[in-house]
Amino acid sequence: MDDDRPVALDEYPVHQAPLSMKHHVSGDRNAYDRCIFHVFDHAGRALLIAGLGVYPNTGVVDAYATLRTGDRLHAVRASDALGDDRMRLEVGPLRITVDEPLRRFTLSCAADPADPDGLSFDLTWTGDFPALWEPHHLQRTGGRLTLEGRRFVQAGHCAGTITAGGERFEVTAGEWTGTRDRSWGVRPIPGEEPGRAAESRPEGFHWLWIPMRFDDRFVMVVAQEDADGYRTLNQAQLVRDGQRDAQLGWPRTEIAYRSGTRHPESAVVHLTEPATGKPLEIGVEILASSPLAVGAGYPPADDWQHGTWRGRDWTDRRVYDLSDPAAHPLAAYGVTDHSARFTLDGRTGHGIFEHGSFGRHDPSGFADFTSTAP
Numbered sequence: 001m002d003d004d005r006p007v008a009l010d011e012y013p014v015h016q017a018p019l020s021m022k023h024h025v026s027g028d029r030n031a032y033d034r035c036i037f038h039v040f041d042h043a044g045r046a047l048l049i050a051g052l053g054v055y056p057n058t059g060v061v062d063a064y065a066t067l068r069t070g071d072r073l074h075a076v077r078a079s080d081a082l083g084d085d086r087m088r089l090e091v092g093p094l095r096i097t098v099d100e101p102l103r104r105f106t107l108s109c110a111a112d113p114a115d116p117d118g119l120s121f122d123l124t125w126t127g128d129f130p131a132l133w134e135p136h137h138l139q140r141t142g143g144r145l146t147l148e149g150r151r152f153v154q155a156g157h158c159a160g161t162i163t164a165g166g167e168r169f170e171v172t173a174g175e176w177t178g179t180r181d182r183s184w185g186v187r188p189i190p191g192e193e194p195g196r197a198a199e200s201r202p203e204g205f206h207w208l209w210i211p212m213r214f215d216d217r218f219v220m221v222v223a224q225e226d227a228d229g230y231r232t233l234n235q236a237q238l239v240r241d242g243q244r245d246a247q248l249g250w251p252r253t254e255i256a257y258r259s260g261t262r263h264p265e266s267a268v269v270h271l272t273e274p275a276t277g278k279p280l281e282i283g284v285e286i287l288a289s290s291p292l293a294v295g296a297g298y299p300p301a302d303d304w305q306h307g308t309w310r311g312r313d314w315t316d317r318r319v320y321d322l323s324d325p326a327a328h329p330l331a332a333y334g335v336t337d338h339s340a341r342f343t344l345d346g347r348t349g350h351g352i353f354e355h356g357s358f359g360r361h362d363p364s365g366f367a368d369f370t371s372t373a374p
Contacts, residue, residue: 007084022084024056029192030146031057032307033184035096037107037125038352039158040339041176044287045069046169047339048121048162049296050107052089052096054082055189055307062306063094065109066295067119067164068288071323074119074164075295076109079310092315093120102154103127105180111163118317123160123171125178129218129239130154137185137233151183153220155213155351165319177350179211188299189307203227204359204366207335208253210269212282212342214349216240219282219342221251221269227360236271246274255355255364257373261325262357262366263289264338283343284353293334294320300330333358333369 009021017025024031034053040046050065062079078092089096093110104126111120131154139147157173204227212219217240224233236248249272256266267284292298295318297306304316321327335356342349359369366372 007086009086021086026186027057028186029057030186030189030307031055032187032189034187034306035182036180037096037105038179038337038339039107039123039125039162039171039176040178040288040350040352041169041171042287042341042350043175044339046162047288047290047337049290049292049337050094050096050109050121051296052091052094053306054086056082058189058307058309060307060309061091062297062308062310063091063096064295064297064306065094065119065121066290067121067162068290068322069164069167071321072165073290073295073320073322075316075318075320076119077295077297077304077316079308079314081312092313099124102131107160112317115317117164117166119162119164121160121162123158123162125156125158125180127154127156127180128213129156129241131182132218132220132237132239132245134181134220134222135233135235137183139232145186147185147187149183149185149187151181153179153181153211155179155211155218177213179213179352181209181211190299190305191308202359203368204361205356206358206361206364207354207356208251209354210284210351212344212349212351214342214344214347216347219248219271219344219349221248221253221271223251223253225361225363227362229361229363238274248272248274248280259374260372262332262372263336264353264355267353280344285341285343286353287339287341289336289338291322291328291331291334291336293331294322294328298334300333302330 036051039048047068052063061082067074097106107123112118131152134151137149158178162169206225208223210221222235236251238246252270269282271280293301338353340353
């Protein structure tokens with residue numbers, strides 16, 4: 001096929017530059033366009049994470065799904081050459097269908113005929129609140145732009161089935177919650193020589209991303225801090241149907257870590273009521289945890305990372321044993337997604353407490369990369 005021919009998306013008035021929709025406006029190899037979905041029950045039995053990413057300047061499309069149940073993490077990963085049909089969100093056995101933009105999606109993973117106990121699912125994800133923009137995310141290493149992302153987040157409910165390891169989970173709206181994040185821009189892909197910028201890597205990094213769904217409201221908190229606690233990303237937002245979004249002040253989070261680790265067991269998120277300045281406290285109870293560096297392809301995973309070329313029609317399925325943290329030493333240096341129960345003024349909600357803390361972080365009392373909670 002002639003590479004200069006138009007693609008189907010060129011028929012629509014969605015262009016942002018005098019280029020075919022086949023081509024990205026930036027030549028940066030790290031350009032990406034990606035989504036992540038979370039589906040989890042309110043008892044902490046299961047946490048499913050699924051996503052798909054497009055890397056237009058490396059010609060890769062890939063997807064993944066992981067299910068944490070007990071001490072087992074079931075993982076499916078797939079990668080292929082990027083084609084011209086950007087509306088087809090499918091790689092190997094994994095598929096995402098946009099049934100109604102910004103509202104309803106179908107998430108599916110076909111079963112492996114050779115492994116009847118492997119991970120498979122068929123789910124409908126439905127948003128309960130409008131999608132919310134997150135702060136513009138900009139990060140430099142030395143003088144070089146290494147991350148720039150536009151993102152939005154949403155919370156909702158899910159229905160369908162998940163099967164893995166001989167268990168079948170019936171996903172129902174009243175007992176399961178869903179969150180999702182959609183982002184695009186520039187984000188590091190493995191394989192590029194870092195050059196002198198490696199000398200400027202920070203002493204520490206502290207990250208919190210907390211979407212919280214209650215019956216009548218959605219609360220979103222984002223915080224990113226340097227080693228000394230300097231805030232480089234900040235959001236505390238309240239979303240309610242029919243009302244203007246409200247800002248909930250400068251979020252501050254107290255985290256109770258498991259001794260000898262940086263694994264959170266509970267937390268309190270301190271916010272501020274916008275009209276009166278009254279303090280608001282959200283209690284956090286961790287239900288289940290899934291390290292993104294194990295199975296899901298996020299740094300510093302050592303077996304597969306997003307955007308890496310694995311050849312055409314690559315699919316990998318495996319099961320990880322998470323009972324011994326020492327078996328996955330890199331997981332401690334990556335972000336972990338925790339399903340959680342939240343309490344606010346007598347309300348109970350559910351969501352994701354995503355957290356990563358690496359290196360020095362003065363407000364937490366961590367002196368360096370080896371420091372853990374007492």
